Amino acid sequence: MIRLLILLPLVAAVSTLLTPSPKGRRRLLVGTAGLHLLLTAGAWLMPLPTFAADAWLGLDHAGRFFLGISSCLFFAVAITVGPYLEQNRTGRQREADTGSIFVNASPAVFCACLLGFLATMTLVAASRHLGVLWVAIEATTLVTAPLIYFHRQPRSLEATWKYLLVCSVGIALALIGNFLLVVASAADDITAGSLVVSDLVARRALMQGPWLKAAFVFLLVGYGTKMGLVPMHTWLPDAHSEAPSPVSALLSGALLNCAFLGILRAHSICVAAGLGDFSGGILIFFGVLSMLIAAAFIVGQTDFKRLLAYSSIEHMGLLALGAGLGGAATYGALLHALNHSLVKAALFLCASSFLAVYRTKLIPRIHGAIRVLPVSGWLWLFGFLAIAGSPPFGTFVGEFIILRTAFVGNHVWAGCLALLALTIAFIGLARAFISMALGPAPANLKPVREEPQQFWPPLALLSLALLLGLWIPARLHGVLAAAATLLKGGVP
Numbered sequence: 287m288i289r290l291l292i293l294l295p296l297v298a299a300v301s302t303l304l305t306p307s308p309k310g311r312r313r314l315l316v317g318t319a320g321l322h323l324l325l326t327a328g329a330w331l332m333p334l335p336t337f338a339a340d341a342w343l344g345l346d347h348a349g350r351f352f353l354g355i356s357s358c359l360f361f362a363v364a365i366t367v368g369p370y371l372e373q374n375r376t377g378r379q380r381e382a383d384t385g386s387i388f389v390n391a392s393p394a395v396f397c398a399c400l401l402g403f404l405a406t407m408t409l410v411a412a413s414r415h416l417g418v419l420w421v422a423i424e425a426t427t428l429v430t431a432p433l434i435y436f437h438r439q440p441r442s443l444e445a446t447w448k449y450l451l452v453c454s455v456g457i458a459l460a461l462i463g464n465f466l467l468v469v470a471s472a473a474d475d476i477t478a479g480s481l482v483v484s485d486l487v488a489r490r491a492l493m494q495g496p497w498l499k500a501a502f503v504f505l506l507v508g509y510g511t512k513m514g515l516v517p518m519h520t521w522l523p524d525a526h527s528e529a530p531s532p533v534s535a536l537l538s539g540a541l542l543n544c545a546f547l548g549i550l551r552a553h554s555i556c557v558a559a560g561l562g563d564f565s566g567g568i569l570i571f572f573g574v575l576s577m578l579i580a581a582a583f584i585v586g587q588t589d590f591k592r593l594l595a596y597s598s599i600e601h602m603g604l605l606a607l608g609a610g611l612g613g614a615a616t617y618g619a620l621l622h623a624l625n626h627s628l629v630k631a632a633l634f635l636c637a638s639s640f641l642a643v644y645r646t647k648l649i650p651r652i653h654g655a656i657r658v659l660p661v662s663g664w665l666w667l668f669g670f671l672a673i674a675g676s677p678p679f680g681t682f683v684g685e686f687i688i689l690r691t692a693f694v695g696n697h698v699w700a701g702c703l704a705l706l707a708l709t710i711a712f713i714g715l716a717r718a719f720i721s722m723a724l725g726p727a728p729a730n731l732k733p734v735r736e737e738p739q740q741f742w743p744p745l746a747l748l749s750l751a752l753l754l755g756l757w758i759p760a761r762l763h764g765v766l767a768a769a770a771t772l773l774k775g776g777v778p
Contacts (some may be wrong), residue, residue, distance in 0.1 A: 353411035388439035460508025470497035512545035531638030539631035556594030569610030576603025584714035588748035590731035615691035622684025632744035654727030670719035
């Protein structure tokens with residue numbers, strides 16, 4: 287099953303490059319995404335298989351959870367790719383805000399890289415060996431770089447190079463962390479060192495504390511770069527802003543979760559070895575710092591895609607805070623990761639409709655969206671309520687659990703600072719979203735008839751986020767609880 291989930295999008299990616307018909311490529315993309323989602327659903331419904339202690343691949347509860355998020359988002363995004371490519375055909379085009387002339391990349395390469403991205407995200411979720419996890423996260427960087435540079439203009443090129451350079455440095459530091467982890471687990475015999483998560487947890491009593499602490503720091507900085515934690519976040523606003531909106535939806539909703547899983551794996555090993563206070567304290571610090579810095583940049587932001595990018599940084603900080611607090615907050619962090627992915631992907635897909643009509647990313651130039659884009663405009667407003675953590679959306683539940691854990695524990699200061707950051711972010715988001723959605727429509731724009739392929743995916747994603755705020759299915763609750771136990775140092 288796991289190998290099929292990985293090989294399916296890889297084979298489809300090669301087939302896409304060999305398919306001359308645009309319609310054929312899009313059907314292949316959507317069909318592969320749908321089949322992958324069905325297989326993932328099957329993996330969710332079946333009991334967890336038993337695997338050998340030294341197996342490098344296998345789905346535990348945490349892997350199953352993050353695989354479900356990635357597959358669901360990819361299917362939603364795949365549906366929107368067809369209309370997006372129709373609106374952004376090859377040939378010379380002019381960028382509205384800067385006036386620069388550019389030519390889009392090949393649609394075949396675009397679809398192939400998307401499918402490669404799905405394969406690498408699947409490998410991240412299925413990795414029980416931290417070395418394989420490292421390779422998979424690095425592979426996500428390589429397949430997403432051409433996607434960010436789809437619109438071949440100077441700002442896209444700059445964003446792509448920044449993404450490659452910053453994330454490559456980060457992933458190199460994570461590699462050093464893996465080496466140190468082997469040393470920490472080896473005791474007196476270096477050949478006994480292992481990077482299989484179950485082995486590391488089983489050998490927790492033999493772990494060498496100083497080496498394990500050093501390993502965690504390197505892994506946190508390395509994967510934290512890919513996750514977008516401050517101050518390693520510098521690539522994220524540019525990449526999310528310049529990438530095509532369907533790609534931005536996957537970057538924010540799925541890619542950041544891949545890095546978060548890597549950090550959770552490292553943190554769980556520290557917790558099992560009795561160093562949870564050390565790793566948790568660092569996570570709390572970087573989580574709160576990320577929230578405060580991101581909130582400050584949200585206020586006064588004039589580019590709505592960069593606004594969404596800084597919102598992602600804020601929420602990644604909240605996830606780090608939840609993981610660091612431990613206890614019920616770990617469950618809350620996982621639940622919030624799911625809801626943030628659903629809502630943020632929906633908002634980026636709505637952003638695609640905004641760009642197609644208004645031809646600008648500048649907030650002051652966009653107003654009256656609910657009149658020009660009746661469906662996407664209202665989805666944009668509901669998406670604001672969701673991403674701001676308003677009840678009854680699922681984002682509120684995750685945030686509430688995390689903040690409650692902070693206030694009832696010994697981290698009142700962290701809870702207060704996090705609440706301050708959320709308040710500041712709410713003000714900044716409200717100013718931008720409301721001004722874009724309400725008010726009179728521009729005189730040169732008439733109401734647009736939106737294609738179902740454009741608004742059904744974000745509508746479905748926001749509906750799921752609303753449902754999860756009212757009711758968490760028993761199956762999902764069981765997976766969340768089991769994953770939280772595992773990531774708090776429990777035995778796989």
